[in-house]
Amino acid sequence: MEPRTALVTDFDGTVSRDDFFTLVAEKYLTPADLEPWSCYMNGSLSHFEALNMVFSKIRVPETELADFIAAIPLDPFFADVAAYCCLKGIPLYICSAGCDYYINKLIGNLITRNHINLITNHGEYNPRKGLVMQAPRDSLFYDKNVGISKAGVVKHLQSQGFSAVFCGDGPPDVKPARIAQTVFARKYLLDKCREENIITQPFNSFRDVLAYLKEA
Numbered sequence: 001m002e003p004r005t006a007l008v009t010d011f012d013g014t015v016s017r018d019d020f021f022t023l024v025a026e027k028y029l030t031p032a033d034l035e036p037w038s039c040y041m042n043g044s045l046s047h048f049e050a051l052n053m054v055f056s057k058i059r060v061p062e063t064e065l066a067d068f069i070a071a072i073p074l075d076p077f078f079a080d081v082a083a084y085c086c087l088k089g090i091p092l093y094i095c096s097a098g099c100d101y102y103i104n105k106l107i108g109n110l111i112t113r114n115h116i117n118l119i120t121n122h123g124e125y126n127p128r129k130g131l132v133m134q135a136p137r138d139s140l141f142y143d144k145n146v147g148i149s150k151a152g153v154v155k156h157l158q159s160q161g162f163s164a165v166f167c168g169d170g171p172p173d174v175k176p177a178r179i180a181q182t183v184f185a186r187k188y189l190l191d192k193c194r195e196e197n198i199i200t201q202p203f204n205s206f207r208d209v210l211a212y213l214k215e216a
Contacts, residue, residue, distance in 0.1 A: 005216050006162035007085055007209070008153055008176065011096040011103055011120070013169040013187060015206075017073040020102050021051065024058060027068065033057035047097060047146045047172065048121070048135055055099075055123070056130035065125060069105045077206035079110055084210060086114040091162065095153050097146040097172045099123030099133045121147040151175040165216075167209060184209055 012019040025034055033054060040050035058065065085092040094116055096103060101123030104111070111118055119141055121133045135147035140156065143149035154164045154176045166173070166180035169187040177183045177193055183200040185193050193200040203209060 003161050003163040004090075005165060005213065006091040006093070006157040007081070007165045007167070007213070008093045008095055008150065008157065008180070009166070010150070010168035010170065010173050011094050012098050014167055014173075015075055015078050015094065016106065017075060019170070020069070020072065020098055021054070023072060024068070025054070028058055028060060029054065030057075046144065048133070048144070051097070052133045056132055058125075058130045059127060061127055062125055065131075066105060069102045072102075072106060074106065075206045077210060078107075081206045081210050081213070082110055082114040082116060084213060085116075088213075090213065091117065091157065093117045093119055093153050093157075095141075095148060095150040095176075096120040097148065097150075099131070101125055101131060119148050119150075119153055146172050149175075151179060154180050165209070165212070167203070167206075182212070184212075 009015060012021065036045055036050040036053035039045040040047055082092060099121040100118060103118065103120060121135050123131055123133045125131045136142055139148065141149045141152040143152065150172060154166060157164050164180040165182040166176045167184040168177060168189045169185065171188060173189045174192050177185060177189060177198055183193060183198060184203040185200045186203060190200065190202055
């Protein structure tokens with residue numbers, strides 16, 4: 001009997017068409033605000049620390065930030081994948097090194113309707129303090145570097161007998177891509193997979209993932 005399939009996907013730049021970080025930096029932040037990210041890139045801050053420090057620099061009315069988030073484009077076929085997974089009983093996990101504040105504003109209803117498991121950091125916004133994240137320290141999937149371990153989610157599903165399909169695009173997606181049975185990658189992750197000879201499938205949209213799931 002072949003193992004059942006489970007789908008694990010990144011959010012920023014994968015379910016959404018671009019990173020919340022990139023978009024908010026372009027619109028609202030200064031080069032000085034982004035200095036913590038340079039520290040992450042040179043190894044002096046963790047991903048979580050740097051992202052939290054950058055997000056805390058956002059200073060706009062909450063209604064304006066909500067409108068900004070609502071305008072972030074999503075992959076047009078992700079909703080179809082979510083509905084298919086729900087219909088077929090395929091476990092679907094969204095794992096993000098970002099936070100639930102903007103993810104829930106974008107697709108909270110979709111998450112609830114299709115019983116999607118959201119594994120991410122918690123975020124709260126205050127116009128005077130910015131967007132402040134809290135890592136889920138009590139979670140089975142806690143990771144001190146990014147807040148949550150995407151590879152931990154993949155390993156957990158594999159330990160339950162599932163064949164893991166992973167979709168991603170960025171640096172935090174490399175570790176889960178190394179161990180997943182099937183990988184859909186783009187941008188940085190695609191280049192990294194090719195560099196490390198990780199078997200991967202480039203994808204333009206979740207239509208490619210949906211076609212794979214229907215054939216699996």
